[in-house]
Amino acid sequence: MKYSHTIFRKYFALAFISARSNFAYFAEVLSRQLFLAVILYILLRLWQQTYSHCGLQQMAGLSLPQMLWYLTATEAIILSSSPISTIMDEEIRSGSLAMQLIRPTPYPLYRLALYLGERALRLLANFFIGSIICFVLVREIPVSVVGILALAMALPLAIILDFLGNFLVGLAAFWLENTSGILFIYSRLTMVLGGMLIPLDLLPAPYSNLAKSLPFASMVYGPARQFVHPCNFELLQFIVLQISWIFVFSIIVWQVYSLALKRVASNGG
């Protein structure tokens, strides 16, 4: 019991340090909010025109204000992403990974703790500023307390799943000279198949169901949808799906990481 408590404290301390060191770069946090404001404005204009030209009050069960709050949530999630695979790429190629491997913490868990700390801070900032911007744009808050609670339940698992995806991309640096190409594709798939710009319900039926069952939907669409349109049954379904994908990704990460470690050659220094 005491041992597990110590371990938990260690990872919590790592996450806290990561959040604090990111908070030091306040200008960076602010400039991201500027970009968030631009994106939300563009999406507002786009969806205003879409609702107006389609002559509909609701699309995918969402009114225009609900759609904007949905998009605020998806953008806040996507823009909070941390460039962990880029850092890993650098560590692996430069050889500084050897320094990380001798720490008294398994490297994946060490990275996870740092990732969670950084991402938590960015998420809080994005949701706070994003909500203000969204309120200024639509003058309505069509979000219930139940929706906020559903978001709070779905987000941690979504972040862990995204971490595993990013970690896999970073591990590719053991075999490739550069992982940025894979990262481009991974992040784009997360945006498009995660429903960042359009709720997945608006895709044609077979593609919609397929997209909802993919891990990308569990990272972005699920939490955002529950935020604006909470439903107990759907939330349960999403959480089960998230846990299943986390299980699958964890096994893949473990296998690839074990293979990758065999390629590490340390020569002192």
Added chain:
Amino acid sequence: MFFAKILNYIRLAIAYVRLNWLSHIEYRNAFYIEAAGMFLNNVIWLVFWVYFFKAFPTVPTWTSSDVITLWAISAAGWGIAFVIFGNCRFLANIISTGQLDAWMLYPRHLLSHLILGKMKPSAFGDMVFGFAMYLFFVRPDFPHLALFCILTVSVAILFTGFSIVAGSLSFFLGNAESLALHLEFAMICFCTYPAPIFEGRIRWLLYTVLPALFVSYYPIEALRNLSIEQALYAFAGSLAFASIAVYVFYFGLKRYESGNLTVMRG
């Protein structure tokens, strides 16, 4: 005299592009992976937006061909800009870390020389994507293709100018690396959405601070109507913004303090 200077600069640019290309091709797998990644990344976006504008008549006057043209011209212009002037994207970092000192020692005009210093491999993916999509999906006749090629130069000038302005903010704000990056993201975002969705006062912003309409409006209208007049507006806007960028850079340069940093350029 003026043309001799231009020719001289073109020769310098060609030499730098060749040098940068050779240095990237030394790690050819990394180069190809990054360029191909960007190409596929753009394909994913394009497929999504073509579907979106087909499924939802957000801008009734726009066809799939217009959406492809918008993405093609933005990507090709961006690609040309940063294949040749890739160092623009590092300008904020160069200024804030005091690396300008090394560039000031050359017997060349500072800005025009500095921006040639690097090439972005992902920009190759953008450039190839832009021309490939336009050729294969829009299937233009010769006049449209010629105008498209000319307009990509206008778009490239605009992106280069914008990147210089964003990077030059480091002269005034200290380290503006992140701000410059997000401003560039914001610019590219406005450029890749159909111009008709932006109305009212925001259009003034898109003519001035984030001059995206010189990518998403005039070039598209020029290609739709094969209009030389609209193409000239696009060029006028790009050249005006590029001139402002040069002014902002040299105005900011007066505030630059040497970092006494020793830099070796291979």
